[in-house]
Amino acid sequence: MSYTDRSSSRTHLFTLAEAEGFKEQGNVYYVKKDYAEAFNFYTKAIDLCPKNASYYGNRAATFMMLSRYREALEDSQQAVRLDDTFVKGHMREGKCHLLLGNAMAASRCFQKVLELEPDNSQVQQELKNAESILEFERLAEISFEKRDFRMVVFCMDRALEPASACHRFKVLKAECLALLGRYPEAQSVASDILRMDSTNGDALYVRGLCLYYEDCIDKAVQFFIQALRMAPDHEKARLACRNAKALKAKKEEGNKAFKEGSFEEAYDLYSEALTIDPNNIKTNAKLYCNRATVGSKLNKLEQAIEDCTKAIKLDETYIKAYLRRAQCYMDTEQYEEAVRDYEKVYQTEKTKEHKNLLKNAQLELKKSKRKDYYKVLGVDKNATEDELKKAYRKRALMHHPDRHSGASAEMQKEEEKKFKEVGEAFTVLSDPKKKSRYDSGHDLEDDDMNMDFDANNIFKAFFGGPGGFSFEGNSCKANLYLLLLHLLIQCSDCTVNH
Numbered sequence: 001m002s003y004t005d006r007s008s009s010r011t012h013l014f015t016l017a018e019a020e021g022f023k024e025q026g027n028v029y030y031v032k033k034d035y036a037e038a039f040n041f042y043t044k045a046i047d048l049c050p051k052n053a054s055y056y057g058n059r060a061a062t063f064m065m066l067s068r069y070r071e072a073l074e075d076s077q078q079a080v081r082l083d084d085t086f087v088k089g090h091m092r093e094g095k096c097h098l099l100l101g102n103a104m105a106a107s108r109c110f111q112k113v114l115e116l117e118p119d120n121s122q123v124q125q126e127l128k129n130a131e132s133i134l135e136f137e138r139l140a141e142i143s144f145e146k147r148d149f150r151m152v153v154f155c156m157d158r159a160l161e162p163a164s165a166c167h168r169f170k171v172l173k174a175e176c177l178a179l180l181g182r183y184p185e186a187q188s189v190a191s192d193i194l195r196m197d198s199t200n201g202d203a204l205y206v207r208g209l210c211l212y213y214e215d216c217i218d219k220a221v222q223f224f225i226q227a228l229r230m231a232p233d234h235e236k237a238r239l240a241c242r243n244a245k246a247l248k249a250k251k252e253e254g255n256k257a258f259k260e261g262s263f264e265e266a267y268d269l270y271s272e273a274l275t276i277d278p279n280n281i282k283t284n285a286k287l288y289c290n291r292a293t294v295g296s297k298l299n300k301l302e303q304a305i306e307d308c309t310k311a312i313k314l315d316e317t318y319i320k321a322y323l324r325r326a327q328c329y330m331d332t333e334q335y336e337e338a339v340r341d342y343e344k345v346y347q348t349e350k351t352k353e354h355k356n357l358l359k360n361a362q363l364e365l366k367k368s369k370r371k372d373y374y375k376v377l378g379v380d381k382n383a384t385e386d387e388l389k390k391a392y393r394k395r396a397l398m399h400h401p402d403r404h405s406g407a408s409a410e411m412q413k414e415e416e417k418k419f420k421e422v423g424e425a426f427t428v429l430s431d432p433k434k435k436s437r438y439d440s441g442h443d444l445e446d447d448d449m450n451m452d453f454d455a456n457n458i459f460k461a462f463f464g465g466p467g468g469f470s471f472e473g474n475s476c477k478a479n480l481y482l483l484l485l486h487l488l489i490q491c492s493d494c495t496v497n498h
Contacts, residue, residue, distance in 0.1 A: 019048035023055060030058070035065045053083035060092045069099050069165045087116050094126060101159070101166025103133040129162040140172065149176035167193050171202040175209065181281055183210045201231030209240060215282045217248045243277045250276065251287065258294060267294045285315040292324050296331070304328045319345055326361065335365035363441040373425035373438065381439070385430065392426040 026041030042059040049055060056079035063072035073096035079089035094109030107130045113123040136159040143151035156173035163169060170189050177186035187210050193203040208223030224241035227234055254269035270291040274284055288311035295304035308325030311318055326341035342358040374381055377391040397403070399418040404411060428434045 015048050019045040019052070019055070022048065023058065026058060026062075030062060030065075033065075035062050038062045039066070051082060053079040053086045053089060056082070057086060057089050057092065060089075060096075064092065064096070064099075067165065069096050072096050073100065085116060087113055087120075090116070091123065091126075094123075094130075098126065098130060098133070098162055099165040101133070101163040101168050103130040103137070103163070106130045133159050133163055144172075144176070147179075149179045152176040153180070167197065167200060167202070171200075171206060174203070174206040178206060178209045178213055179279060181213070183214055186210050199230045201227045201234050201237065204230060205234060205237040205240070208237070212240060212244050213280055213282060215280075215286065217244050217283075220244050243280075247273060247276045247280065247283060251283070251290075254287075254290060258290070263294050263297045267291060267298065270294065281314045285311040285318050285321065288314070289318065289321045289324055292321070292328070296324070296328055301328050301332050305332070317348075319348060323357075326357070330361060330364065333364075333368065335361060335368050339365050367441045371421065371424070373429050376421050376425040377429065379429075383429070388426060388430055392422060392430075395422040396426075 022041045022045035026038045026045065029035070029038035029041065039059060039062045042055060042062060045052070045055045046059065056075045060072045060075035060079065063069070063075060073093060076089055076093035076096055079086055080093060083089065090109050090112045094106045094113065097103070097106035097109060107127060110123045110127045110130065113120055114127075117123070136155040140152045140155035140159070143149075143155065153173055153176050156169045156176070160166065160169050160173070170193055174186045174189035174193075177183075177189065186206060190203045190206040190210070193200050194207070197203070204223050204227035208220045208227060210220075211217075211223060212220035221241055221244050224237045224244065227237040228241070231237070250269060250273035254266050254273060257263075257266035257269055270287050274287050274291075278284070288307045292304040292307035292311070295301070295307060305325055305328045308321045308328065311321035312325070315321070322341045322345050326338045326345070329335070329338035329341065338361040339358065342354065342361050346354045346358050374383075377383075377388065377395055379387055379391045383391070396419065399415045399422060401412060401416045401419060404415045407415070428438050
């Protein structure tokens with residue numbers, strides 16, 4: 001051996017010794033859990049001896065403790081390339097694949113360990129973990145297609161137990177949380193990923209999706225565009241971006257038409273907007289409520305009620321939809337339903353305005369359960385004194401007992417009841433004080449108002465004639481009185497119609 005060879009050999013031995021020294025120092029720091037220092041010394045050892053598999057294996061273990069699994073995977077792969085019989089290297093590579101969610105690759109690594117050490121009990125457990133991940137992935141895929149997002153979240157939670165560093169699983173879970181309306185949870189998961197990888201297109205897409213579903217469309221579009229910059233082929237981000245822009249445009253067109261008084265056009269535009277994205281719950285709830293507002297303007301009150309109900313089904317906290325539906329119930333005289341909605345609103349927001357709306361609905365409900373004197377006479381609430389008198393004449397003649405003397409006993413009883421109600425209605429509505437109290441919802445009898453009256457006396461005051469005249473028999477006088485009643489009814493009909 002020449003001097004040069006001997007010198008080179010001594011240098012090589014010195015280098016190996018120095019590298020071993022760095023490795024030993026790294027081991028000391030590793031035991032102390034000072035992984036940053038351990039990493040530094042293992043790196044020095046690798047720099048001196050880049051062909052030593054165990055150095056890469058040790059640094060891979062350090063990377064794993066620092067949760068830097070991709071770098072750990074690279075070092076593990078380099079270790080087994082240098083030494084295919086390095087069991088710990090294959091084991092660490094498998095664990096890194098597993099933590100990163102690549103169960104197929106992990107299984108191949110674990111199978112290699114079994115070839116080298118058939119009795120290795122630890123690797124058998126890791127194989128089971130890999131198999132469970134593959135099964136949860138399969139179930140999640142089926143459930144997503146069925147839109148069973150809760151099951152997908154469940155599967156991803158189970159899969160993330162052994163694959164805690166898998167961004168793909170986390171993104172899928174976050175997306176499904178967003179689709180379930182659990183936006184804060186979805187945002188939290190996506191933000192955790194972006195803190196570790198700010199260029200993750202999937203996480204950017206989920207952030208945008210949450211904003212989109214919370215009706216923050218402009219901000220959502222910015223995230224979708226950013227996701228497409230990072231991943232130009234991201235189809236979900238592209239579709240969501242297109243839907244967000246279309247939804248915003250169509251909604252704004254509807255709002256513009258409504259403000260201009262083009263209610264039919266606004267109704268059609270809101271209907272078109274509702275077909276763009278069925279998953280956008282909050283925006284669709286607002287669209288249903290907007291369409292209900294237009295519907296009420298078009299006197300489509302039952303459709304407006306139905307649209308409000310759909311809005312509330314999508315968003316049970318949507319106060320505006322409850323208020324709109326309550327008003328529609330009031331307009332259709334469905335007072336019990338109106339009271340129920342106003343109670344819900346007042347329980348949520350105890351404002352003076354909501355309290356007054358509730359009191360008014362309760363008053364109308366109370367009034368609706370009394371005799372409706374306006375309906376009894378067939379007049380509206382603004383009827384004049386002359387109109388009340390004309391209405392009374394017509395109804396009194398129509399239901400006068402003498403006119404129905406030849407009817408059955410049951411019919412006579414019913415007509416007598418109606419005759420009395422007509423008199424009662426006229427007594428109240430023709431008296432300004434009683435009418436005012438009645439219109440205000442007060443019980444007149446409870447207010448010490450004099451409600452004693454004789455229907456026959458009121459009738460005689462209008463028509464004169466024989467008060468308690470009997471129609472039994474076939475006397476000429478009876479026939480003459482019937483003819484008189486008939487003529488009076490005809491005359492009354494003519495007067496009212498004019």
